[in-house]
Amino acid sequence: MTQLGEPVPEQVISIKCDLNNILKSQDIKLIDANSDVTGKDFLSKIWSMIVAVPLAVAVVHKDMPVSTLHNVFYEIGVAQALGKETIVIKAKDAEVPSDFVRTEYIEYDEAFQMKMNKFLKSFFERAAYYEDMASLMEQNPLLAIDYLRRAYLITGHKECRKRAANILGSLTLEGRARDSVEMMLAEF
Secondary structure, three states: OOOOOOOOOHHHHHHHHHHHHHHHHOOOOOOOOOOOOOOOOHHHHHHHHHHHOOEEEEEEOOOOOHHHHHHHHHHHHHHHHOOOEEEEEEEOOOOOOHHHOOOOEEEEOOOHHHHHHHHHHHHHHHHHHHHHHHHHOOOOHHHHHHHHHHHHHHHOOHHHHHHHHHHHHHOOOOOOOOOOHHHHHHOO
């Protein structure tokens, strides 16, 4: 999530290039709202993308228009509300909104690659935590399924999907709509 409209500042291009190389080395594909053309509402497309990913990355820089900055932090808020892992990459001299001044971020500097790799290591470790939490939350099936979904999005382990399907199968859903919260959560 960053400025996509022309002209894209050179610093954003550099950050995205370096970030893409780091993510590729971890077998993670970098996508943004320009990665796909749907012919549908742009905000709906962004929401769908956020729902589908395990990690949301925001890139902010000092020359970012205020309206774009608002959009980027709105999208980070959506990702956090949906339980996604998030990280802000901040170019030197960039300012973040007051609600985010206490939020950890990674500054784009000479130690960027080291810091980003350290963050990704902790990101992958969280998948095991989510699977453990799912086991502890089986009395709360929606929460257990949500944790399994998070673990699956990070690792791709099909066992997480099977466990979620088993939890869903054990629920009494008679009279519930096919698009109930339980059904939507378990379809990952």
